[in-house]
Amino acid sequence: MSESKQSTRIALLLENARNGDERARDELFECCRNYINVIARTNVETWMKAKVDSSDLVQQTLLEAHRGFRDFEGKSEGEWLAWLKQILAHNTHDFIRRFRAGKRDVKKEVRIQPQSPDASAPFRELAARLDSPSQVLMDHEQEFELANAISRLPDDYREVIQLRNLQRLSFEEVSERMERSRGAVQMLWMRALNKLQEILVENQSDS
Template identity: 25%
Template sequence: MSDTKGSHTKVSQSSRENASESSLEDDVLVKEAMGGNERSYKKLVNKYQRALHFHIRKMVKDHEQIEDLVQETFVKAFDNLSRYNTDYAFSTWLYRIATNHTIDYLRKKKLQTLSIDEPVKTKSGEMEMQLPDESARTDRDIIRKQRRHMVREAIKGLPEKYRRVIQLRHMEEKSYQEISEVLDKPLGTVKAHIFRAREMLYKELKDKRDRF
């Protein structure tokens, strides 16, 4: 019986040591990444992209959408590394960004699919949804158009190889595999270009988006 307890203790200690080593490794990689070391960026991506995929899959089922959300999570995280508090595990911080970003995506998707013409069912029967104030709707439409224009202009400013993959992915809504076939490029290259393009767009639009 004592041997079993000893075995559990060793396993527990080993797990804690591995977790501690992993956390220390992350701290080093984060500092190097903040200094502009691209190899450290890639190491963090390789280390956590699979775990993030499974994390997001608990909330989203579309495989390609999960890949997009994973990429976008890394873009947000890397762009905000200066805000990361090293008192906490990097993985915890990264998962929190992934969760919040995925929840935002799901909220937007729900709003987009909500039809104002569809009757609302109540205990008393059905009733039509009340339309919002027309002037408020007009303002929102104007803001939405301004945002779309701002994004289009930012995309135009991307280098050709990045601009093309973003157009195919987000404007023509092609899958990663379809983009690979259209451009005759390896799937890994396509994903890397989309990741880099999103990173560039995020930085370009980060300060402008608060205007609208």
């Protein structure tokens, strides 16, 4: 789905949800789950330097957004995603604070610095690394579509992109986390990027 069609779809779902269409509201939240999940995991794992189950954080964010839906005044996809990211940023801060409280060590204590609410940098960096002759992909910086494409990858492909591109770990760190050799991780990473490109091109072709 192209960016313009996706934006139109989000705007239509927002309008219908505001008019009391419960099915549209459920679809609106569900279609954003992949996006929120990618950002949530990137945020908490980048800070904690460990794999964390962010599903509760995602669920909490979507639940709060659902409860406070009437307070949302925007109409566009960008405004909607920005609102969700603000809620997620607040919940991420609380999540990290609770984690630190449970692991408190005065000598190791550091100031909490969760990523900014927009969380756009990882997506832009990943888009920039998609070295493809396709101009469509070279210009592709739509975070929402990128998150959905990542969710369609096989587990190991999704994992290596999450660690290498979104959490910005070195190949040595990725190798340790995935319990594979550096060479195997680099090969997996290249295959994952190629597969991600295929999915993005397929989405553009279907639009």
